[in-house]
Amino acid sequence: MIDIDIEMRAAVPSDAESVLAFWRESAEGTSISDDVDGVRRLLDRDPEALILAVDGDRIVGSVIAGWDGWRASLYRLAVLPSYRRRGLSKALLQAAEDRFAALGGRRADAMVLEVNERAQRAWEAAGYARQDQWRRWVKPFAG
DSSP states (O other), X not given: OOSSOOEEEEOOGGGHHHXXXXXXXXXXXXXXXXXXXXXXXXXXXXXXXXXXXXXXXXXXXXXXXXXXXXXXXXXEEEEOGGGTTSSHHHHHHHHHHHHHXXXXXXXXXXXXXXXXXXXXXXXXXXXXXXXXXXXXXXXXXXX
C-alpha cells in the first residue's frame, strides 16, 4: 500500500510540539485547541487517538481517531506535502478505521473544511460521503 518505509504509531505527550509544527506545515486551517496543552489533553484522555506516520524521526502524516464510546470521529488527516500521493492518507485512515472497529464503532465521521476541495476529493476516494443535511454548530468557551 505505502511505497516507502513508514512507521505507524500512536503519539506520545513528548510529540506535542512536533505534531503542532507538522500541522502548521501540512494541515489546512487551525483549531482553538492547537497548542501543546490541547494535544497533551487529547493524549491523556485517549492515548491511542492521535495516530502518526513517522519516517525516521520526522512526522509525515497524522489523523486523530477520536472515540467517545458512541461516535467515531476523524480529525486532522494530514500528510506532509512532499509525502503526498504515496498511500499515506489511505494507510492512516485504515489504522483509524481498524481502531474504531476494535472499539465497537459502526461508522466514522470526518470534519472537512468546506474550502478544502483537495481534502473533499480524498475523503470521497476513501469511501466517505458528504451529508448535506447536517451542519456543525459550535460555541467556544473558556475552559
